[in-house]
Amino acid sequence: MSEAEAANRLMRLAKEIARHDKLYHDRDAPEISDADYDALVRENRTLEERFPQLVRTDSPSKRLGAAPATALAKVAHARPMLSLDNAFAADEVEEFVARIKRFLALPAHAFVAMTAEPKIDGLSCSLRYERGELVLAATRGDGAVGEDVTANVRTIGDIPQQIANAPVVLEVRGEVYMSKADFEGLNERQEAGGGKIFANPRNAAAGSLRQKDASITAARPLRFLAHGWGELSEPLADAQYEAMKQIEGFGIPVAELLVRCDDVAAMLAHYRAIEKARADLSFDIDGVVYKVDRLDLQERLGFVARAPRWGLAHKFPAEKAETTLEAIDIQVGRTGKLTPVGRLQPVGVGGVIVANVTLHNRDEIERLGLRIGDRVRIQRAGDVIPQVVENLTRDEMRPAYRFPTRCPECGSEAVAEEGEVDVRCTGGLICPAQRFERLRHLVSRGALDIEGLGEKSILEFIELGWLNSPADIFRLRNHRAELLGREGWKEKSVDNLLAAIEAKREPDGPRFLFGLGVRHVGIVTARDLLKCFGTIEELRRTALSEGGEAELSSVQGVGPVVAEALVDFFHEAHNREALDDLLSEVLPQPFMSAAKQTEWSGKTIVFTGSLETMSRDEAKAQAERLGARAAGSVSAKTDLVVAGPGAGSKLKKAEELGIRVVSEAEWTRIVAEA
Numbered sequence: 001m002s003e004a005e006a007a008n009r010l011m012r013l014a015k016e017i018a019r020h021d022k023l024y025h026d027r028d029a030p031e032i033s034d035a036d037y038d039a040l041v042r043e044n045r046t047l048e049e050r051f052p053q054l055v056r057t058d059s060p061s062k063r064l065g066a067a068p069a070t071a072l073a074k075v076a077h078a079r080p081m082l083s084l085d086n087a088f089a090a091d092e093v094e095e096f097v098a099r100i101k102r103f104l105a106l107p108a109h110a111f112v113a114m115t116a117e118p119k120i121d122g123l124s125c126s127l128r129y130e131r132g133e134l135v136l137a138a139t140r141g142d143g144a145v146g147e148d149v150t151a152n153v154r155t156i157g158d159i160p161q162q163i164a165n166a167p168v169v170l171e172v173r174g175e176v177y178m179s180k181a182d183f184e185g186l187n188e189r190q191e192a193g194g195g196k197i198f199a200n201p202r203n204a205a206a207g208s209l210r211q212k213d214a215s216i217t218a219a220r221p222l223r224f225l226a227h228g229w230g231e232l233s234e235p236l237a238d239a240q241y242e243a244m245k246q247i248e249g250f251g252i253p254v255a256e257l258l259v260r261c262d263d264v265a266a267m268l269a270h271y272r273a274i275e276k277a278r279a280d281l282s283f284d285i286d287g288v289v290y291k292v293d294r295l296d297l298q299e300r301l302g303f304v305a306r307a308p309r310w311g312l313a314h315k316f317p318a319e320k321a322e323t324t325l326e327a328i329d330i331q332v333g334r335t336g337k338l339t340p341v342g343r344l345q346p347v348g349v350g351g352v353i354v355a356n357v358t359l360h361n362r363d364e365i366e367r368l369g370l371r372i373g374d375r376v377r378i379q380r381a382g383d384v385i386p387q388v389v390e391n392l393t394r395d396e397m398r399p400a401y402r403f404p405t406r407c408p409e410c411g412s413e414a415v416a417e418e419g420e421v422d423v424r425c426t427g428g429l430i431c432p433a434q435r436f437e438r439l440r441h442l443v444s445r446g447a448l449d450i451e452g453l454g455e456k457s458i459l460e461f462i463e464l465g466w467l468n469s470p471a472d473i474f475r476l477r478n479h480r481a482e483l484l485g486r487e488g489w490k491e492k493s494v495d496n497l498l499a500a501i502e503a504k505r506e507p508d509g510p511r512f513l514f515g516l517g518v519r520h521v522g523i524v525t526a527r528d529l530l531k532c533f534g535t536i537e538e539l540r541r542t543a544l545s546e547g548g549e550a551e552l553s554s555v556q557g558v559g560p561v562v563a564e565a566l567v568d569f570f571h572e573a574h575n576r577e578a579l580d581d582l583l584s585e586v587l588p589q590p591f592m593s594a595a596k597q598t599e600w601s602g603k604t605i606v607f608t609g610s611l612e613t614m615s616r617d618e619a620k621a622q623a624e625r626l627g628a629r630a631a632g633s634v635s636a637k638t639d640l641v642v643a644g645p646g647a648g649s650k651l652k653k654a655e656e657l658g659i660r661v662v663s664e665a666e667w668t669r670i671v672a673e674a
């Protein structure tokens with residue numbers, strides 16, 4: 001076995017063993033026998049003895065015997081915990097500010113004051129105080145639902161249990177982190193005691209916080225820095241900067257390097273100052289965060305997808321390293337995309353051993369002129385998957401790499417559509433990789449969450465011919481007798497599995513939609529979509545209707561990329577068939593919106609002509625907030641037309657159809673009163 005093969009195998013073993021640990025300890029649902037588990041552990045040990053230089057920081061040999069992974073209770077956030085868009089270059093920061101001004105319809109020479117502060121490399125946590133008492137602490141999770149870590153957070157010295165003079169409801173959000181010195185100390189103690197060694201302070205903080213037994217957290221040196229808030233019973237201030245000072249006044253730490261900037265030059269100067277101070281800071285940071293200072297403007301700006309329009313993370317440059325590209329493997333995803341993965345001679349980049357890189361697609365390999373054996377420069381930025389940035393041996397004579405024209409999994413033709421860079425397998429559900437990946441995604445934790453239907457069982461059922469489509473999951477009960485006769489299946493495990501499947505006949509709508517595996521539709525987007533359309537049927541109807549793509553892309557949280565993916569998905573006959581089949585077995589629950597219901601919920605509004613106090617985008621965002629949909633053209637389905645000066649054919653059509661038409665000023669009143 002070559003070193004690259006060994007590194008590869010060790011990576012898979014680490015993942016595989018971690019997964020089985022979780023199934024066994026957390027969920028009491030082992031998928032393999034003790035003997036099979038021991039064989040994996042033995043294989044890992046033997047390989048590590050042969051290749052000691054390849055021992056991974058997350059190696060199972062370092063973890064075995066340590067506290068089991070935890071299963072913490074889930075809690076829904078009162079307000080979603082969002083993330084930030086990233087920028088790497090100064091001109092992206094300029095564009096961010098310009099975009100904000102355009103959205104707010106401000107003149108180009110105006111400046112919107114911004115705050116700038118370090119981006120802490122920890123894990124985000126929301127602390128809820130009611131009448132000054134800490135009552136709940138939760139991790140971010142998927143942004144909508146996190147994990148309850150209240151008992152653990154109570155052991156963190158930086159976080160007060162009580163605060164005086166606080167609003168009745170106060171949610172403070174920030175990062176739980178570990179200082180660089182405390183991280184070193186912890187790893188020394190872990191090593192001495194044979195415990196798990198952490199790769200970096202961030203992982204150490206996450207591993208320490210997410211413990212079922214809070215006494216373990218108590219023994220770990222965790223810290224906290226606030227950077228914002230969630231639900232509040234009353235506003236803290238009119239501006240971000242003052243609000244953070246208020247939070248500091250409550251006795252909760254806030255980064256010292258928080259400043260207010262009056263122009264882009266000041267923002268960039270603060271970025272450089274923080275970058276310079278980076279090495280001397282006691283904790284890891286990975287960039288600078290800018291936020292619009294005035295909170296009324298933040299409110300107007302709102303969110304797109306899962307990030308606010310009013311905030312930006314300006315990341316520090318990525319860390320780089322050189323190594324050799326030893327192989328290129330092709331992975332087939334659930335949408336049939338062939339993704340080339342580079343297998344590297346393992347190399348350390350910024351404290352993490354990297355053995356694999358994504359090569360993105362066929363064009364990228366061509367652009368870099370990559371061939372097996374080339375020396376490459378790779379980079380890793382924050383939590384982004386490492387990538388190759390440069391080929392250092394382009395001019396050496398070696399055969400060119402040929403991208404496959406057939407799917408390595410099913411042999412079907414693999415093609416790139418006109419104007420597309422991705423090469424896709426055309427096999428659809430006949431391709432075992434696509435079928436497997438789709439099924440695995442559908443039953444995964446974030447989607448239907450069917451316990452006990454793990455990878456191994458899915459593969460087994462596919463091989464038996466029982467699982468050809470998603471709906472077949474719900475027909476597995478027809479195979480109960482045959483399954484009982486199979487090795488490894490006992491009455492109890494079979495009945496548990498079938499009961500877990502039956503329990504998901506009326507799944508949560510957004511989880512179901514997410515589980516369909518439409519490209520770019522994550523759980524947050526799925527929720528945004530169903531918030532607007534209510535049911536999958538309505539969403540499908542819109543996606544297939546004329547002008548549907550434009551309508552979809554104007555939904556709050558959804559952009560053109562998602563809209564196109566939805567239209568593509570629903571236009572494919574085999575997707576529609578698979579969905580109909582699935583819907584004959586299950587009944588997804590319509591989405592119950594927590595947002596306020598207004599008389600405009602579900603209505604369709606068209607903006608036409610020029611608007612004077614706001615941009616078109618802001619007007620659309622306002623409509624979304626009322627639960628209405630902003631459409632691009634007037635039809636019999638339109639409920640309201642907001643017409644500014646210069647309105648032409650749309651206004652005329654509205655009048656012909658007898659649709660209510662209002663001015664911008666009237667619209668502003670409607671928004672204020674809703």
Ligand code: IVH
Pocket residue numbers: 081082083084117118119120121122123124125140174175227228289307308311313
């Ligand atoms: S503000 C609405 N400020 O970075 C989003 N986030 O990439 C509010 N983070 O999930 C986030 N330092 O966990 C903000 N000074 C800072 C931060 C910060 C670290 C984390 C946060 C967020 C992630 C986004």
